[in-house]
Amino acid sequence: MNLAQLLDLELPIIQAPMAGVQLGALAAAVSGAGGLGSLPCAMLTPEAMVKELELIRSFTAKPFNVNFFCHVPPEPDAAREAAWRRELAPYYSELGIDAEKIPGGAGRAPFSAGAADALERFRPAVVSFHFGLPSRELLARVKGWGSKVIGCATTVDEARWLEERGVDAIIAQGVEAGGHRGNFLSDDLTTQVSTLALVPQVAAAVKLPVIAAGGIADAQGVAAAMALGAAGVQVGTAYLLCAEATTSLVHRAALKSDAARHTALTNLFTGRPARGIVNRVMRERGPIHPAAPRFPLATGAMAPLRAKAEAQGSGDFSPLWSGQNASGCREIPAAELTRQLSARL
Numbered sequence: 236m237n238l239a240q241l242l243d244l245e246l247p248i249i250q251a252p253m254a255g256v257q258l259g260a261l262a263a264a265v266s267g268a269g270g271l272g273s274l275p276c277a278m279l280t281p282e283a284m285v286k287e288l289e290l291i292r293s294f295t296a297k298p299f300n301v302n303f304f305c306h307v308p309p310e311p312d313a314a315r316e317a318a319w320r321r322e323l324a325p326y327y328s329e330l331g332i333d334a335e336k337i338p339g340g341a342g343r344a345p346f347s348a349g350a351a352d353a354l355e356r357f358r359p360a361v362v363s364f365h366f367g368l369p370s371r372e373l374l375a376r377v378k379g380w381g382s383k384v385i386g387c388a389t390t391v392d393e394a395r396w397l398e399e400r401g402v403d404a405i406i407a408q409g410v411e412a413g414g415h416r417g418n419f420l421s422d423d424l425t426t427q428v429s430t431l432a433l434v435p436q437v438a439a440a441v442k443l444p445v446i447a448a449g450g451i452a453d454a455q456g457v458a459a460a461m462a463l464g465a466a467g468v469q470v471g472t473a474y475l476l477c478a479e480a481t482t483s484l485v486h487r488a489a490l491k492s493d494a495a496r497h498t499a500l501t502n503l504f505t506g507r508p509a510r511g512i513v514n515r516v517m518r519e520r521g522p523i524h525p526a527a528p529r530f531p532l533a534t535g536a537m538a539p540l541r542a543k544a545e546a547q548g549s550g551d552f553s554p555l556w557s558g559q560n561a562s563g564c565r566e567i568p569a570a571e572l573t574r575q576l577s578a579r580l
């Protein structure tokens with residue numbers, strides 16, 4: 236069965252869930268166009284999620300995807316937090332921020348029983364998970380109400396792990412991808428490979444439909460991913476300039492500039508490696524810093540720097556998430572972009 240049949244889609248194009256830069260409007264537009272729109276919930280309370288789900292439902296009766304993170308929240312570590320704030324101290328004084336008054340903050344929450352309670356009545360066609368899967372009980376609840384489940388693999392081992400636990404399709408996320416790496420069996424970044432290398436290896440290793448993600452920015456890229464054995468694609472970065480996305484002005488400006496050609500994996504903003512456009516704090520502290528608090532606790536210390544700099548029109552302290560290929564970003568409606576991406580299928 237191909238992906239369009241499995242998920243009841245007209246087009247095998249999934250708009251990647253992108254926490255922090257989109258809400259229901261983007262998902263509704265893509266689903267309305269025949270692709271699979273996604274609502275990212277990692278940064279939404281259950282109440283906010285419900286509001287967005289109602290918005291999507293009011294716009295389209297077509298299938299959509301609801302996406303969650305599955306990390307295990309770490310114990311706060313006061314010594315590590317203090318060391319990290321010392322590392323950022325020169326920036327606090329430069330921007331006139333009182334370091335004593337910065338609250339800690341989780342920033343991103345994993346899928347929970349509370350989220351499942353709020354989600355259940357919507358019975359979305361698809362639920363996707365990043366960083367592995369939730370507990371056996373929570374996964375059984377999601378499958379029990381009829382949602383198809385998609386997991387994200389960054390290695391062949393992760394793809395096999397997901398298949399063994401009963402997912403319906405697997406995203407193969409190449410290292411080109413924007414935003415957080417979905418790796419969950421190993422923290423070793425040398426295990427992370429390109430979409431071109433990963434997709435055919437995952438397709439050979441599992442029996443499930445494979446969805447290619449990472450660096451796919453136009454119709455040729457979509458066709459190439461399908462030629463490698465993908466049953467569909469998940470595209471994120473290319474949607475960031477669409478009017479329906481909530482991408483900030485500094486982020487939009489960076490994506491439109493030559494700076495977008497230089498991205499790196501960085502743990503400075505959340506504590507986990509994620510790909511973003513290289514900016515001042517990444518250059519000056521190095522994109523991966525051993526003192527950064529564990530995911531998602533690093534979000535707190537950077538937040539006031541980001542807010543102050545963005546108010547001055549600067550993205551020096553912002554996570555400017557982007558994949559390695561921002562050439563497909565278009566300031567066009569998301570429905571039109573979805574149709575353009577599928578033009579060679």
Ligand SMILES: Cc1cc2nc3c(=O)[nH]c(=O)nc-3n(C[C@H](O)[C@H](O)[C@H](O)COP(=O)(O)O)c2cc1C
Binds near residue numbers: 364470
């Ligand atoms: C701004 C941004 C935010 C992202 N947030 C999420 C998220 O909340 N959940 C998720 O599963 N993936 C997230 N991702 C990763 C995407 O699912 C996908 O792997 C990636 O966008 C594909 O690569 P591309 O950006 O080169 O198209 C995000 C990506 C970006 C660019």
